[in-house]
Amino acid sequence: MNHTIRLLLIVSLSSLLVACSTVTRVEAIGSNRIALNKDCQVSILEKSKLPDSYETLGKIETHIKGNIFLGGSVKTNDEGYKELRTKTCALGGNAFVIDDSMETSSAEMRHVHIWARVLNIPEIL
């Protein structure tokens, strides 16, 4: 019995100490498009260099946290871009633009918070 309780405690603690976790909120805007494959082609655009013609398909707000001692270092242009690419494909977009992003750290934890828009740009197709 004691052994079972100990095992349950270890499993519970391990699940709390995960290396990385991501919370993403997606708000679809405008026409619904068919979701593309997870690894679809996605362009990353700068806010100041948007083309004249594009359609906004959605807004994404994502928070990724990682524990450095468990190999969970997080960066905007690594884990952040990966998450945004996946969500862009799911919304049927072919580009995203980052409106704001923040990287913070406290003790063992590293955090990335990104606000982005998913776009469909006809000239990319």
Next chain:
Amino acid sequence: MFQVKKIFAVSSTLVVLVGLTACAGVETSKYSFNSALKVNEVTKSSDCYDTSVLLGKNLIVAKEITKKVLSGVDSTIKSEDNNSIKAERNRHIGLFVGSGGEEIFVNLKDVSQANTFITITTKTGFVGGAGQKAWSCQIADEMVKMAGN
């Protein structure tokens, strides 16, 4: 002689432990608005527990930016009214040191149609103080960055 050394060692350890977990920071800022302040220039205390900035945005936009930055630093808003927000950083269990639990106090003062005077203070608690830090400087810097975008 050995007893004296032992007592000294135990006392020193206790002092260090108390120091690591003691409360720090303030709830009320020492800074106040004056007409000599420059827009989007952050005034920081040396320990970053207390900061102020004259943000080049009206009160409504300044409050939106404040809330956005607070969520960006992984905190949850506990209470708010027209001119103030109280938030608390989310707690995380760590392998060695946990983090979170710091209280953040933001006060916004409408000084003109285009500018808002903001103070940001951080208060770290007794429990888990070792894994906590002052967030006021980073919050003010991010607010200025977002206001400029």
